[in-house]
Amino acid sequence: MTRNKTDIKFNILLIVLFITLVFSLLSGISLGAVRISLKDTYSTIQSNLFHINAASLSKSTMAIVWNIRIPRVIMGLIVGAGLALCGTVMQTTVNNPISEPYILGISAGATFGATFFIILGLKSMTGIGAFFGSVISTAIVMFIASIGKNITTTSLILSGAVVNALFSAFSNFIISIGANSDSMMTIKFWTMGSLASATWADILLPLFVVLISLIFFMTQYRTMNTMLMGDEVAITLGINLQKYRLVYMLFISMITGVLVAKCGIIGFVGLITPHISRILIGTDHKKIIPLSALLGSLFVLWADILARCLIDKAELPIGIFTSLVGGPFFIYIVIKNQKGGQR
Amino acid sequence: MDLTCKNISYSIKDKQILKNVSLNVSGNKFFTILGPNGCGKTTLLKTIYRVLKPTSGEILLNNKNIENIRLKDSAKEMAVVAQFNEINFDCNVEDIVMLGRSPHISFLQSEKQNDFDIVEDALRDVGMLDKANRSYSSLSGGEKQRVALARAIAQKPSLLLLDEPTNHLDIKYKLEILHIIRELNINVLAVLHDIQLACKFSDCLFLMKGGEIKYEGIPRQTVTESSMKDVYGVNCKISWTDDNQAMIEYI
Numbered sequence: 001m002t003r004n005k006t007d008i009k010f011n012i013l014l015i016v017l018f019i020t021l022v023f024s025l026l027s028g029i030s031l032g033a034v035r036i037s038l039k040d041t042y043s044t045i046q047s048n049l050f051h052i053n054a055a056s057l058s059k060s061t062m063a064i065v066w067n068i069r070i071p072r073v074i075m076g077l078i079v080g081a082g083l084a085l086c087g088t089v090m091q092t093t094v095n096n097p098i099s100e101p102y103i104l105g106i107s108a109g110a111t112f113g114a115t116f117f118i119i120l121g122l123k124s125m126t127g128i129g130a131f132f133g134s135v136i137s138t139a140i141v142m143f144i145a146s147i148g149k150n151i152t153t154t155s156l157i158l159s160g161a162v163v164n165a166l167f168s169a170f171s172n173f174i175i176s177i178g179a180n181s182d183s184m185m186t187i188k189f190w191t192m193g194s195l196a197s198a199t200w201a202d203i204l205l206p207l208f209v210v211l212i213s214l215i216f217f218m219t220q221y222r223t224m225n226t227m228l229m230g231d232e233v234a235i236t237l238g239i240n241l242q243k244y245r246l247v248y249m250l251f252i253s254m255i256t257g258v259l260v261a262k263c264g265i266i267g268f269v270g271l272i273t274p275h276i277s278r279i280l281i282g283t284d285h286k287k288i289i290p291l292s293a294l295l296g297s298l299f300v301l302w303a304d305i306l307a308r309c310l311i312d313k314a315e316l317p318i319g320i321f322t323s324l325v326g327g328p329f330f331i332y333i334v335i336k337n338q339k340g341g342q343r
Numbered sequence: 344m345d346l347t348c349k350n351i352s353y354s355i356k357d358k359q360i361l362k363n364v365s366l367n368v369s370g371n372k373f374f375t376i377l378g379p380n381g382c383g384k385t386t387l388l389k390t391i392y393r394v395l396k397p398t399s400g401e402i403l404l405n406n407k408n409i410e411n412i413r414l415k416d417s418a419k420e421m422a423v424v425a426q427f428n429e430i431n432f433d434c435n436v437e438d439i440v441m442l443g444r445s446p447h448i449s450f451l452q453s454e455k456q457n458d459f460d461i462v463e464d465a466l467r468d469v470g471m472l473d474k475a476n477r478s479y480s481s482l483s484g485g486e487k488q489r490v491a492l493a494r495a496i497a498q499k500p501s502l503l504l505l506d507e508p509t510n511h512l513d514i515k516y517k518l519e520i521l522h523i524i525r526e527l528n529i530n531v532l533a534v535l536h537d538i539q540l541a542c543k544f545s546d547c548l549f550l551m552k553g554g555e556i557k558y559e560g561i562p563r564q565t566v567t568e569s570s571m572k573d574v575y576g577v578n579c580k581i582s583w584t585d586d587n588q589a590m591i592e593y594i
Contacts (some may be wrong), residue, residue: 091432092432095431095432097432113545124461152490218346219450219451222442222445222448225438225442225445226442226445228430228431228432228434229430229439230430231394232394232423232425233423233425235393235394235414235421236390236392236393236418236421236422236425237418237442237443237445237446237498238413238414238415238416238418238419238445238446239414239415240414240446278432278433282434282435282438283432283433283434283435283438284435284438294543
């Protein structure tokens with residue numbers, strides 16, 4: 001049958017994207033307020049990993065590369081893959097093409113959880129707060145959206161907007177009464193996202209969570225393919241979706257929580273990447289999960305490079321760029337869906 | 344394969360939709376449920392394919408209570424083609440049919456050559472092999488129905504449950520699909536609307552009214568002027584051809 005043809009296409013895509021990703025990582029390290037040549041980048045990595053003395057490099061260059069740029073691009077890679085994974089899994093779990101943590105207000109819920117924990121003085125536990133926040137907001141969105149018996153695109157967007165507005169208001173309130181000098185700065189961080197503060201220590205938890213989730217969902221591809229057929233068909237194929245939905249949503253909440261706690265809200269990554277993957281390779285989750293993750297990493301890496309290179313001596317929030325691309329794409333998906341005549 | 348329903352009832356709040364329905368499906372025959380709208384045909388099928396749980400009574404699959412059988416194991420025995428076949432994401436035809444193999448493939452195992460062969464055969468059975476790589480949304484209603492049937496065939500079931508599989512199809516496709524199903528030579532339990540087609544293809548009929556099976560047996564003995572009057576409330580004249588085709592003239 002035809003499996004070989006699509007497999008070859010998929011493998012080529014993977015290889016091309018992987019090479020692009022390596023190239024993007026290197027670009028991400030060398031581009032910025034201070035330009036650093038690839039050679040210097042390479043020497044720095046070599047000297048830090050293998051303790052080979054790179055005498056020709058200045059201390060500051062080494063510090064920029066090793067302590068700032070590298071953690072930042074790795075964080076971009078993880079965040080992109082994680083958000084793309086969330087979007088892919090969520091669209092399938094809810095069986096609706098517009099689902100994504102940002103649009104459904106789950107990121108806002110995570111922000112609320114994180115800021116709430118900060119105000120309680122539990123700064124080291126913001127990740128846990130964000131997790132609870134996203135679980136609660138997920139539950140609320142799903143509850144409101146499913147009031148009219150089945151979940152439709154309209155009910156999802158509406159309940160997402162409501163939850164988004166509510167939780168944003170809560171967290172902005174908390175940040176405002178928190179009233180220290182840079183509280184306005186913090187609002188910007190939470191609502192538009194930033195990778196600027198990423199350090200080596202910050203990377204560990206997101207890396208762990210995203211990697212585990214990625215592996216977990218790679219094993220779930222057949223169940224997720226079945227989800228696309230709807231609940232009844234899934235039961236006749238021997239799978240009770242309710243159980244899986246709950247587990248998947250918990251995973252999504254966990255990823256969203258951890259990522260938002262570290263980088264604030266970066267919107268639309270999870271919306272766009274699964275759609276592009278499906279256009280490229282079809283709906284088989286065995287393929288679109290790794291593909292979306294790669295595309296998500298690329299998207300976030302380049303959005304971040306733009307965020308720090310576009311204006312001299314100023315750093316823009318990364319969310320501006322993901323939203324500039326994501327907003328129009330969102331409109332396109334909604335229109336396409338309406339035209340399809342269903343829902 | 345043997346499917347037995349023992350006194351199943353199903354009710355939502357106070358409204359009783361199924362009342363003590365008992366039936367047996369076995370012997371690789373074609374069984375058809377007939378009855379007016381809202382008599383509980385679809386509900387009966389849904390309790391059998393485990394989307395709804397009967398309020399009382401039990402369903403036995405190969406003499407084992409179906410509630411004690413893992414969902415995945417019952418999916419190896421019975422496949423379903425239901426009425427509603429729309430999906431929100433545009434899948435490839437072949438991928439959809441491959442899902443029929445999922446009860447047979449265990450966790451972490453990938454599709455084998457055998458599975459691809461079965462999918463190919465199923466697509467050939469329903470005459471959709473040349474459209475294996477088409478996207479589902481680009482298909483006509485009849486083709487979508489055939490894809491759903493191919494997925495059920497790929498499940499290699501010993502019992503096929505059909506809920507108005509030929510709804511919305513013109514007569515050519517109706518006949519085609521029913522012929523395909525007949526030739527599978529497995530147990531079939533179908534809900535059909537068309538009485539004449541049901542008589543032509545079925546070995547045994549169940550006539551339902553108000554959540555109960557009122558008449559059952561071979562078509563010639565079940566579809567009679569008096570049973571039609573009782574179940575559907577219509578007056579008609581019925582004559583039978585030599586090859587068991589019913590000619591129904593409504594008055």
